[in-house]
Amino acid sequence: MPWKLLLRNVLGHRLRSALTVLSVAVAVFLICVLHAVTSGLARTLDASAANRLLVQSAVSLYVDLPLSYQQKMAAVPGIEAICKWQWFGGRYEQDKGGFFAQFGIDADTFLRSYPEMSIAAGRYEDFAGQRTACIVGQQLADKYGWRVGQTVPITGTIFTRTDGRPWEFTVQAIYQSRSPSFDEQQMFFHYDYLHESLQQGGAVGPDGVGVYMLRLGPGTDPLAVQQAVDAMFENGPQRVQTTTEAEFNRQFITMLGDVPALLRMVGGAVLFAIFFAVLNTMIMAGRERTRDLGVLKALGFTDATAAGLLVGEALLLCGLGAALGGLLGLAIERPMQAVTAAFLPGFGFDGSTLLLGAGIALAVGVISGLVPGLRAARLTTVQALREVG
Amino acid sequence: MAAAIAIHSVTKTYHRGGESLRVLDDLELQMEAGTFYALMGPSGSGKTTLLNLVGGLDHADAGRVVVGDTDLTSLDGSELARWRAAHVGFVFQGFNLLPVLTARENVELPLLLAPLSKAQRREQAERALALVGLGDRMDHKPRELSGGQEQRVAIARAIATDPQVILADEPTGDLDRTTADAVLDLLQRLNRELNKTILMVTHDPQAAGFADQVIHLDKGKLGRIDRNERPAGARRV
Structure with a gap:
């Protein structure tokens, strides 16, 4: 050649x-x-956990579930822990163009249910012990230069304070993630803080739960739990749809097609x-x-x-x-x-x-x-x- | 003298648009080794077709074409390619140098098919270029050369592998008289000094005058063969 x-x-x-x-x-x-x-x-x-199920409204992800469901689901055999997830949808005051997700969660079950998380700065216990505390991902902290102890103002769009001021969350821990299914650009705070604010009239907004995460015990058949939970609320007041985390993520991704x-x-x-x-x-x-x-x-x-x-x-x-x-x-x-x-x-x-x-x-x-x-x-x-x- | 090229009852017909045109018709011809032949005849008389058959570029429909001791009609396409690489050199009217390569690289092309080292190829190409008087133009590309120089590079490429036979199709057709004579003189030298058998197609009687013999074809058949008187001074051995 x-x-x-x-x-x-x-x-x-x-x-x-x-x-x-x-x-x-x-x-x-x-x-x-x-x-x-x-x-x-x-x-x-693929990285979604096999031992986590997610319960949402059978109507839509945008419809909240009653708070009372948690106690009823806790009676289903095989469920080891339950963690509420409530989409907050606020805007960081200094964030001109970007966006990050904020969720209200149950601090006592959250960290144990997501072992892919590890605390990189601060202490999870400090977060769990302070009503207005939050835990943020490493990438989010890096992006805005947040440090442990810093107060972050978030203006609610779904949940607004009646005094017209932004919500204030104190960063008490920064987490890192080992899994691509759990990103480092999220903020988590106490669901109870949000719920109490709504109950006491300090804020207005829907008082419910977006999604319940069910952590299953070892050897539990996920399908049996799914069927049991769905059957439990078949007659209302809100019908639910229980899916594996992978299926939930897949449905979330395909919401746009x-x-x-x-x-x-x-x-x-x-x-x-x-x-x-x-x-x-x-x-x-x-x-x-x-x-x-x-x-x-x-x-x-x-x-x-x-x-x-x-x-x-x-x-x-x-x-x-x-x-x-x-x-x-x-x-x-x-x-x-x-x-x-x-x-x-x-x-x-x-x-x-x-x-x-x-x-x-x-x-x-x-x-x-x-x-x-x-x-x-x-x-x-x-x-x-x-x-x- | 041994026959370098033997054409035995060769017939070649072209088929175009439902019509058949017999360009060589039961042609019988013998050419001696070490002789410079000019092939003349009117357009369509079969000159280029005969040249292509002798060069192994085309197949005869019938008959045999023997060059040296090889019967070309018995070789398939790849065997003919190998044979061409070793035994025949071509010089075309339009020079047909590859424009992206230098003069030396053009001359080295046929040597790529020979079992030679890079250094040997280079040396042989330089020797061929020196022989045609272009030792100082080796690194020039064709567009940097005159028409006569381009044709001399093409001749150097034709002799680089030291073939027995050189086939030239209107080699001076694109050149002015002076340059054409220089090229013809070079071909004559190759014939006389290196004993190459040369078969040259031409329409130009003056070009044909440089050959030893002039073969006339007419309608695919052999017309006559003229022998040129060789001036005493023409031989430069």
């Missing part, structure tokens, strides 16, 4: 080659990002666009080089070499594009993780993402090189020389 000729052919049309490499790079980058999103979603679901399928469609469209762009480049290259390939054949090079030159050229262009796209992906991985941590904690480029990008580039290179390559191989030497003569 005349490698020097292959390389010179690529360098001979620098602008065209550079544009082709760039377009492959952008496509590979996009496909890698889309794959990182879908695999991130899958990782988040089948996101993975949508992303795959976009990825497929990108793939087709880049395939036709590279194919067009290679067909042009093949036609321009008909005479050169005829000369090579006349000199004694085989049909396979003639085809190989075009396939090799396409592979080189796509390979460079894939490398560039992959490097671009790796370069934006950390900034993207920071941006997506709140809603896609599993986002990240792994070996399979980069392999997918490289594999697609390889396939596009081979196919788009083979189309003109096969034509070059089929042309007889006389035809190839005559085509331009």
Whole structure:
């Protein structure tokens, strides 16, 4: 194989080659990002705990459940602990454009139910012992520069204080997470603080529970508990839907539609666009080089070499594009993780993402090189020389 | 003298748009080794087709084409490619140099198919270029050379593998008279000093004058063969 000729052919049309490499790079980058999103979603679901069930209203996640349900569910065999989760939906006063989630929880069961959490600063006991305390994720603390002991004002949008002032929570602990299903951009405070404020008239808002988390004991059949809980409230006042944590997360993700399928469609469209762009480049290259390939054949090079030159050229262009796209992906991985941590904690480029990008580039290179390559191989030497003569 | 090229009852017909055109018709021809032949005839007489058959670029429909001791009609496509690489050099009207390669790299191309080291390839290419008088233009690309220089690079490429036979298709067709004569003079030297068998297709009687013998084809058949008188001073051994 005349490698020097292959390389010179690529360098001979620098602008065209550079544009082709760039377009492959952008496509590979996009496909890698889309794959990182879908695999991130899958990782988040995979990391969901098997011993945690979530109970929500059968009507909608936006409908609260009665507080009295907790005591009734505690009687179901196999349930080791129950933790309330109430979406607060407030805004941090100094947060101009960003957003983070706040939840009211039960401090006595929360930490033990989520062993993927570890306390990085402060003490959980201090959080549990102080009514207005909160615990925040490491990334959230880093983002706003919060330290243990600092008071964080949060303006309620669902739950507003009657005195018109923002809620004030004191950071007593900062947690880190070992699981992609539990991100570090959340704030948790005492559900009881919220409930008491509503009861005493210090705040207004719906007084219920968004979701109950049920932690199961070892050896408990989750399906049996699910059925028992659902059956318990079948006649109201609020029917419930009990699901595994993985199923709950999956439903949450698909609230906007089948996101993975949508992303795959976009990825497929990108793939087709880049395939036709590279194919067009290679067909042009093949036609321009008909005479050169005829000369090579006349000199004694085989049909396979003639085809190989075009396939090799396409592979080189796509390979460079894939490398560039992959490097671009790796370069934006950390900034993207920071941006997506709140809603896609599993986002990240792994070996399979980069392999997918490289594999697609390889396939596009081979196919788009083979189309003109096969034509070059089929042309007889006389035809190839005559085509331009 | 031994026959370098033997054409036995060769027939070649082209089929285009439902019509058949017989360009070589039961042609019988013998060419001696170490002789410079010019192949002349009107357009469509089969000159280039005969050149392609002798060069193993095309197959005859019937008959045999023997070059040296190889019957080309018995070889398949890849065997013909290997044979071409070792036994024949081509010079085309349009030079057909690869524009992205330098003169030296163009000449090195056929040597890639020979069992030579990189250094040997380079040395052989430089020797061929020096032989055609382009030792100082080795690193120039074709666009940086004149037409005559380009054709001399093409001739250097044709002789780089030291083939027995050189086939030239209108090698001076794109050149002015002075440059054409210089190229023809070079071909004549290769024939006389290196004993190459040369078969050159041409329409130009003046070019044909540089050959030892002029073969005339007419409608795919052998017309006549003229022998040129070699001026005493022409031999430069």
